[in-house]
Amino acid sequence: MKCGSLPHYFSIEDIFATQERLPCKFVVPVHRLGFLDPSSESEDIAVGTTVELPYWLAKSLCCQRRNIVTVEMPKIYKEPYREILKADACVVDLHKFGLFFYEFGTYLSQLEHRDSVAIGSVLVQTFKERFRQVMDWAHNSGTDPLIIQRLDSLEKALFQEGYQTRAQLDAWLNKGASQITTAEMVINYKKRKLAVLDDL
Template identity: 45%
Template structure:
């Protein structure tokens, strides 16, 4: 069963609604509607179907599992090579809007552990682009290739940058020494003069 940490999160609902390729291990009566090419009412063992992640997780967690989960194409070797070579050239919004979040769910089905390392490497490579998007005046052009998560981070960074600039240019309050610090220095000086 999936964790309910983000149970009421709209973005988590959208992430878990992404389709994932699965292979059914047992015959399932009256479930033929899951396979659009099926002519029968029953779903036969060995059928490969793309189903939403939430359903795949539910069927996979049963004992015995009813499905085996395969990696979606965006996490397979060909895309992984592209992302490891130069992740900044990839339009993440077109590839997968929820690339990082979906990858976190998929990583537990990756026996080799390459999905997790790809997520980390991709974010490391794209971090500089994310920073430039957060301070860019051409916000639409800079934000266009970012995933939803990257867009939220860029927006938060831009808001922080704006707040910092506003505070720095405000100029109405000069930084001064706190009374407690000034009094402490006076006491220390007085103690030193006593000796």
């Protein structure tokens, strides 16, 4: 697996997303880190031990320079769940899949794993299918909490942006509905022009 595309240091969303845990299987023995496995009383981690580690640590341990663990994808990104999203992404309560579903999935798609390409594809397809629905909700349903609860963090941000943009547009249209009047400068110009013509 490759090391690269690090999360943005100052992004709260990136920090939360990279804290998500992955099942990792150790392929080499690791000394004095047995405390990482709460079910073990050994001081060391033996080959074959599976431990859930945060993404930022798992990625460091499974890159080409340090092939210490192999990573298993979380169940919400495995084939059965991908098939659900492919069937009809718009009916899925994406918040139940994960608060940072798109962000975490993007990081997983960068790993050299057999499912990485499929995860990347399903993320793009899911976003495309749900984007129009999210914008439709933002423009027509107000701030219904039941709708917002079905969205992950990225979709919530898009929903809020769409809702505010629609509110600003409505305010502008209502303000512009008043009668259009001639500017004072234009009236004065016409008066001056008439005065010049009268002098001729």
